[in-house]
Amino acid sequence: MTPRPYPKQDRKHVVDAGRDKILAAAAEVLNLDDLGAFSLDAVARRAGVTRMTVYNHFGSKGVLLGEVFDLLVERDAFSGMPTVFEAKDLGGALDALVGMLGRFYDDNRQLMLKMVGVAGLDPDLDKVLLEKNLRRRRGIEAILAQFGAPKSPAVDRSELVNTLDVLLSFHTFNSLAGPDRTPLEVVPHVRRMIRGILGAPAKPTPKRTPKRAR
Amino acid sequence: MTPRPYPKQDRKHVVDAGRDKILAAAAEVLNLDDLGAFSLDAVARRAGVTRMTVYNHFGSKGVLLGEVFDLLVERDAFSGMPTVFEAKDLGGALDALVGMLGRFYDDNRQLMLKMVGVAGLDPDLDKVLLEKNLRRRRGIEAILAQFGAPKSPAVDRSELVNTLDVLLSFHTFNSLAGPDRTPLEVVPHVRRMIRGILGAPAKPTPKRTPKRAR
DNA sequence: TATTCAGTTATACACCATGTATAATCTCCT
């Protein structure tokens, strides 16, 4: 019960420095080309700490990965968001967003691959990743709100956000790049795709649609 | 050195039956909702054999998964390919292809998620999956060759196959569906996206899309 | 019937990774 005047805040920065060191080490290990070489032991060694310290900071592998992703998304992927809003029209803003994300995906391609990998196998991380992907969705919605949606898109208005979200996802850049190109090199192509979706005149008359599917 | 006239072919079907039983069991385990619950032990138990038998047939987990994917792709995903070519034009063929793939992704959503998961972590399986994805690409190329490419697509001719390939990938259906919809429900939307990409009149003049500039 | 061989099983083992528990140690602040 006795009030204890103790640091607890003073040493916080030291502890946080340790945390950040671990997070950075984890990101580095994830970005190594060695496929499937992610272990808490490797992270700890690279961070210069013990595996136990990692468990003290984060309780599990999933939480650690979640925080790594969190940090990267907030600090790297969407750091240029303000400049996106400086564009003069919707097309320009989306172009800027594509460039921003393309750069991020390029810098962290291996990391992203492993991240979606373990996310597909770890329910906890899966939830975190899903939530973090909402970040991108909210960014798209903000852009549309600011610049106004196009009048005649090739897709439903209600599905416009979904469509852009898919086209801006890592998977789009990754599989479009394939083994021979980088996500960054693919940026112009993604821009064209989006422009095609946005600028296409509406096809309101489904009278002609030649579909015979099943 | 004595020539030994022995079955070796007669019992083949029995052995192959065992193989198929294991493959089916593996697919079942992969399609369980239990995220990250895939072990060779579970597969063996469900197949009614020992873990050793699994190792006798396939040498490793990666190879087994590769063959499962192989079987599914060939037998389920692209089994309806002939009917796709019965369509009367390009749009109809692609619509049919979208429906075919959407059905497959819907039937095997959990499996696909886990598959890309381990593929992101296992180099061997990664290669297999990459090669199997070429199956889809070749299908697209065949359709374009049969029905002719659109005259004025919204994307480069050279990138047309890449674009369609991305739009037809599992990731498109999966992230478009999100947690609240199924890949199958998303089929009409993907069809519209593709029609938008294909049917949009060429925009040769990059004079900026006619849009409200705030 | 006895043999023979492929495939299967039973069993044991090595290895690695995650996660938990506990006591010892270090560091910095008062």
Added chain:
DNA sequence: AGGAGATTATACATGGTGTATAACTGAATA
């Protein structure tokens, strides 16, 4: 000096992959 919080060292349980080896089974053959 003393103490609290963080870190370390160490051990352990668990579960999965992959390898090795000997025993077993069943069916075709002689």
